[in-house]
Amino acid sequence: MSQSAPHPDDSPPPQFRARGALLRRLADVVCLPSSRINAFERAVTADLLIEMLRDASPDERLKVSRRLASLTEPPAQLARLLLHDEPQVARPLLEDCESLSDAELLDCARTAGSEHRLMIAARKGLSEVVVEALVAAGELQVIEAVLANREARIGHAGLEALVAISRDAPQIAPALLRRPELRPAQAYVLFWWADPEARRTILQRFAVSREILQDAAGDIFPMAAAEGWQDPMSRKALQFIERRQRNRAAIEKSPFTSLEAAVSAAQHGMTREVAEEISYLAGLKPMTGAKLFTDAGGEPLAILCKATGLPRAALRALWRGLRRPETEADGSPNPAFERTMIIYDTLAVDRAQTVLRYWNWSLSSAMTPELLQAIRDGDDSVIDEYSLPQRAAMLAFAKELGRN
Numbered sequence: 001m002s003q004s005a006p007h008p009d010d011s012p013p014p015q016f017r018a019r020g021a022l023l024r025r026l027a028d029v030v031c032l033p034s035s036r037i038n039a040f041e042r043a044v045t046a047d048l049l050i051e052m053l054r055d056a057s058p059d060e061r062l063k064v065s066r067r068l069a070s071l072t073e074p075p076a077q078l079a080r081l082l083l084h085d086e087p088q089v090a091r092p093l094l095e096d097c098e099s100l101s102d103a104e105l106l107d108c109a110r111t112a113g114s115e116h117r118l119m120i121a122a123r124k125g126l127s128e129v130v131v132e133a134l135v136a137a138g139e140l141q142v143i144e145a146v147l148a149n150r151e152a153r154i155g156h157a158g159l160e161a162l163v164a165i166s167r168d169a170p171q172i173a174p175a176l177l178r179r180p181e182l183r184p185a186q187a188y189v190l191f192w193w194a195d196p197e198a199r200r201t202i203l204q205r206f207a208v209s210r211e212i213l214q215d216a217a218g219d220i221f222p223m224a225a226a227e228g229w230q231d232p233m234s235r236k237a238l239q240f241i242e243r244r245q246r247n248r249a250a251i252e253k254s255p256f257t258s259l260e261a262a263v264s265a266a267q268h269g270m271t272r273e274v275a276e277e278i279s280y281l282a283g284l285k286p287m288t289g290a291k292l293f294t295d296a297g298g299e300p301l302a303i304l305c306k307a308t309g310l311p312r313a314a315l316r317a318l319w320r321g322l323r324r325p326e327t328e329a330d331g332s333p334n335p336a337f338e339r340t341m342i343i344y345d346t347l348a349v350d351r352a353q354t355v356l357r358y359w360n361w362s363l364s365s366a367m368t369p370e371l372l373q374a375i376r377d378g379d380d381s382v383i384d385e386y387s388l389p390q391r392a393a394m395l396a397f398a399k400e401l402g403r404n
Helices: 014-030 039-053 058-068 076-083 087-096 102-111 114-121 128-136 140-148 156-166 170-177 184-193 196-206 211-216 220-226 232-241 248-253 259-266 272-281 286-294 299-307 312-321 335-346 349-363 369-377 380-385 388-402
Strands: none
Touching (some): 014 039, 014 058, 039 058, 039 076, 058 087, 076 102, 087 114, 102 128, 114 140, 128 140, 128 156, 156 170, 170 196, 184 196, 184 349, 196 299, 196 349, 220 232, 232 349, 259 272, 272 286, 286 299, 286 349, 299 312, 299 335, 299 349, 312 335
16 A cells, blocks of 8 residues: 555544544444344454554544443453553543453452552442452552442451551541441451541440340350350350459459459559459450550540449549549640540440450450461461451551560
């Protein structure tokens, strides 16, 4: 074919116009309904189109992408080529093509760029596996888009990954707490690094009553007692369900006559020994008690006092024993102390016990030597090897143990 002279208006030479026309025709053939083209003919046409697109301009590739976006079954290899193209070329498919499979979206999410993932995050009806792949990339803008997408479905693995990410990115906590998929177990873990407003939301929404459990298991307590509480599995579950929070057996071994006496001693200065005694008397493991006493916010102290039936004066005594200010320099109430008192006044005993017992279950009994070593090593990759309480412990204690 002879070379044509350039046109005065700088329009493309004829052979390039022919290329554009051919790309359009091939796209038209690919888009024909199955009543007019069989699968093999479509595949051959798609292969030819792929070869041409490799050397086509972005504008030409964009036109084909727009054409394919309306297809119910775009050829897989052709779709993959365009999905991995520049963001503006992939956009029509990622935003408008409803028929893309999870496999295609997963491949794009894992191997394309952050702009592609951001477009995927806004798609309607995102499945759990696609969300998990988006979250795994660890890009906050993408994560925020996923959380804002009400039609995205977030599975258990995705939620646990998001809770872990919120430890270092607390700005996602409010959006995460608004997700209907979030379970109490995950919210109780998130509590430890949440800001005051998020903590208030967690206690309002997730501090549930155990009344139904208590009614359902009421006749099982005497059965377990008759067996001498020898079955550790049922004993642990019943300890979570029962109404009594304090450990009556600990009184016999304690140097204090009651939990109130231990708290009274603590107000003059909290020592490790007194903190451990308060923990034992309150039905907690020392590790759980240490977590409560060292929390900077103070809200766990309110939960401890309310769950164990201690009065407001006991909460004030613990606050003073930890050398925390009750007022500011200008005489106004200290914000942390004020929030703690409000939590105490507004939280029901049964709900406070639910939170406290979950913490005790997940943050102490789960601390096996293997888990402790995994936390110290910062090895989040082994998190799936552990049970639910073990994963909670790993998240909550990772920072503290990492400093030791």
